[in-house]
Amino acid sequence: MRGSSVLASPLLWVSLFFAVLLLRMDELRPVLHWAFPGVEPVIYQRSSFFALFLSHLGLVAAASVAAILAGVSLAAFVTRPAGRDFRAMVNVVATVGQTFPPAAVLAIAVPIVGFGPRPTIIALFLYGLLPIIENTIAGLEGVPRGVREAAEGLGLSPWQQLRDVDLPLAAPVMLSGIRVSVTIAIGTATIGSTVGALTLGTPIFNGLVGNKLPFVLEGAVLVALFAIVTDMLFARLERWLRWEAKQVISGTDR
Amino acid sequence: MIEIDSVTKRYGERRVVDRLSLTVPAGDFCVLLGSSGCGKSTTLRMINRLIAADSGSIRVAGEDIRSVPAEALRRRIGYAIQSIGLFPHWTVEDNIATVPRLLKWQQSRLRDRVTELLELFRLEPETYRGKYPHQLSGGEQQRVGVARALAADPEVLLMDEPFAAVDPITRDALQAELARIHRETIKTIVFVTHDIEEALRLATQIAVMHEGRIEQLAPPLEILEHPASDFVSDFVGRQGLGLKLLSVRKISDRMRTGENAEGDPLPLDTSLRETLSVMTARRTDRLPVCNAEGRKVGVIALADLVR
Numbered sequence: 327m328r329g330s331s332v333l334a335s336p337l338l339w340v341s342l343f344f345a346v347l348l349l350r351m352d353e354l355r356p357v358l359h360w361a362f363p364g365v366e367p368v369i370y371q372r373s374s375f376f377a378l379f380l381s382h383l384g385l386v387a388a389a390s391v392a393a394i395l396a397g398v399s400l401a402a403f404v405t406r407p408a409g410r411d412f413r414a415m416v417n418v419v420a421t422v423g424q425t426f427p428p429a430a431v432l433a434i435a436v437p438i439v440g441f442g443p444r445p446t447i448i449a450l451f452l453y454g455l456l457p458i459i460e461n462t463i464a465g466l467e468g469v470p471r472g473v474r475e476a477a478e479g480l481g482l483s484p485w486q487q488l489r490d491v492d493l494p495l496a497a498p499v500m501l502s503g504i505r506v507s508v509t510i511a512i513g514t515a516t517i518g519s520t521v522g523a524l525t526l527g528t529p530i531f532n533g534l535v536g537n538k539l540p541f542v543l544e545g546a547v548l549v550a551l552f553a554i555v556t557d558m559l560f561a562r563l564e565r566w567l568r569w570e571a572k573q574v575i576s577g578t579d580r
Numbered sequence: 581m582i583e584i585d586s587v588t589k590r591y592g593e594r595r596v597v598d599r600l601s602l603t604v605p606a607g608d609f610c611v612l613l614g615s616s617g618c619g620k621s622t623t624l625r626m627i628n629r630l631i632a633a634d635s636g637s638i639r640v641a642g643e644d645i646r647s648v649p650a651e652a653l654r655r656r657i658g659y660a661i662q663s664i665g666l667f668p669h670w671t672v673e674d675n676i677a678t679v680p681r682l683l684k685w686q687q688s689r690l691r692d693r694v695t696e697l698l699e700l701f702r703l704e705p706e707t708y709r710g711k712y713p714h715q716l717s718g719g720e721q722q723r724v725g726v727a728r729a730l731a732a733d734p735e736v737l738l739m740d741e742p743f744a745a746v747d748p749i750t751r752d753a754l755q756a757e758l759a760r761i762h763r764e765t766i767k768t769i770v771f772v773t774h775d776i777e778e779a780l781r782l783a784t785q786i787a788v789m790h791e792g793r794i795e796q797l798a799p800p801l802e803i804l805e806h807p808a809s810d811f812v813s814d815f816v817g818r819q820g821l822g823l824k825l826l827s828v829r830k831i832s833d834r835m836r837t838g839e840n841a842e843g844d845p846l847p848l849d850t851s852l853r854e855t856l857s858v859m860t861a862r863r864t865d866r867l868p869v870c871n872a873e874g875r876k877v878g879v880i881a882l883a884d885l886v887r
Contacts, residue, residue, distance in 0.1 A: 470663070470665070470668075471663065472661060472662075472663025472664060472665035473665045473666075473667060473668065474665075475630075475661060475663070475665055476659070476661060476663075476664070476665025476666070476667075476725075477665070477667070478630060478654075479628060479630055479654060479659035479661070479738075480654060480655070480659060480678050480679055480682075480728070480729075481650075481651045481652070481653075481654035481655035481679060481682055482651070482678075482682065483651050486682070490667075491667060494669050495668065495669060
């Protein structure tokens with residue numbers, strides 16, 4: 327029963343498709359030749375797609391881990407009594423981070439930190455902060471008042487209240503924010519290639535500059551699949567967490 | 581023992597608690613009784629420092645509550661509230677073990693204590709310890725809530741309208757259990773309610789509160805028979821006064837020894853109100869009385885109720 331549900335899951339098939347394309351793009355050479363006659367080479371060669379993927383993954387992971395750490399800490403801080411006054415300010419900063427176009431962040435960051443992966447990580451970090459902060463705040467504020475009062479009244483320290491009660495109960499909502507943030511970061515990371523970071527966007531920009539449409543296609547499909555697979559993984563994690571949490575929230579919120 | 585000495589709490593200009601003094605001797609069951617906004621919950625929450633008093637002092641077991649860290653103080657004081665606040669992601673066992681775990685008890689001692697408490701509340705330990713709060717009925721959740729408050733064997737137990745949200749039948753059962761647990765464990769309890777019947781049933785002392793002050797502090801019977809002010813007599817209600825008087829007296833106060841009667845005996849600690857109810861239902865004016873071992877020790881007659 328369990329085996330068949332795994333086989334029926336789109337996650338498995340999409341992941342397989344992604345992996346095969348990533349490792350065996352060469353097999354498509356005849357198809358691409360037929361579709362784009364006269365373009366040579368028809369497949370991006372300067373580095374392997376797998377290497378580009380790893381570099382892309384590294385950038386997104388670095389930026390997202392930083393955004394999660396910063397976002398969750400800030401959200402936790404502004405929902406504590408000591409940080410309540412800073413809440414409006416943190417919201418403004420996060421909103422600006424989100425509305426500021428990542429390309430503009432790159433333009434500002436490059437003169438300061440130079441070319442390479444660093445400006446990209448900064449742009450992704452700023453861009454991904456808002457959904458994490460917003461959802462973490464919503465999750466923390468959704469913890470039933472009685473539960474918080476009991477935690478305090480029983481003698482949990484503020485840190486224990488946060489770690490043992492508030493954050494676990496906020497986790498499903500927090501995870502939705504992280505999911506949005508990471509998925510957007512995977513798509514956005516491609517522009518890092520314009521400032522010298524290696525990503526799956528590199529063939530895209532290379533193809534645009536050199537007028538090689540197949541490169542653009544190859545990069546774009548891989549980036550899209552990467553984002554879709556990641557989103558599906560998060561969806562699964564979320565469903566599992568919510569299932570755990572469902573037995574949890576009902577019945578105590580009185 | 582709890583000593584509250586001239587404590588005041590202001591919110592803006594309003595004195596929610598106004599120079600209130602109250603001593604609760606060890607082992608007492610003190611009920612703070614009043615309508616909403618009279619300052620009873622605020623008073624309770626100042627005892628475990630969830631709210632800081634503006635002036636005055638509070639001592640628990642002779643120690644000023646400001647001389648110990650708030651968390652250490654709270655771990656020594658049981659706390660149960662109307663919304664219960666069980667941790668939904670923890671099992672019954674983990675919930676009950678909250679404070680002992682904070683106090684770093686050994687695993688085996690912790691487990692034994694949970695078993696002991698579940699038994700005290702008549703929840704079968706092996707069935708209940710692994711359940712999550714959402715799998716329990718409202719009454720069971722509140723039992724676990726009170727068990728959690730008692731877990732580390734605190735000297736003092738604070739309860740803020742713990743039974744206000746459960747249905748009347750469950751409330752009745754929970755009150756009976758709490759009365760039994762108070763007898764068995766001899767805790768000092770401060771209990772907040774707006775329900776006069778609940779106060780009469782549970783309290784050894786009732787503090788009737790109004791506008792941040794105590795209008796009268798007295799045992800239940802005295803509150804009924806000699807209300808100290810018009811407010812108190814209005815609040816406890818002139819209507820049904822006779823029945824309320826019957827509800828605070830027990831068979832043991834009025835029974836006749838050396839006589840006998842037919843039928844199922846009532847225990848000595850049955851309230852006279854319940855006795856009257858049984859007499860009416862059985863269409864009789866005499867009932868036998870038994871002691872805790874179930875042996876008949878005398879008789880209660882209708883005339884004894886109105887003596």
